[in-house]
Amino acid sequence: MSPHRDPADLSVGPLFSRLIDDGRTYVQAELDVVRATARARIGSARNAVIVGVAAIFVAQAGLTVLFMALGSALAHFLGVWGGQLVAALIALGLAGLMVKYAASHFSPPSTPDDAEAKP
Secondary structure (H helix, E strand, O other): OOOOOOOHHHHHHHHHHHHHHHHHHHHHHHHHHHHHHHHHHHHHHHHHHHHHHHHHHHHHHHHHHHHHHHHHHHHHHHHHHHHHHHHHHHHHHHHHHHOOOHHOOOOOOOOHHHHHHOO
């Protein structure tokens, strides 16, 4: 870019040209800021998702051990196979209740047509 001169010495054409160049520079700088911000947020969210998935696996392992312990405790009263069977049925029943709850609270996004169809 040429050295800055007094704007009063320039005609309208070069002033508009300089204005357009400055505008492009400003827009490019703003885009760079937006990109840097997005990268920082995505990096942070990615780490949170990784930790969340790891937590799910740890919770699953804990529940497995819990139900195995329940089966072993029930084995004193019902025998080994009976205790394990009852523990498995309790786990599956709990999972079924959770699925039923989730399915009853799931609703697809409403559309304007749905509002008209309801009486």
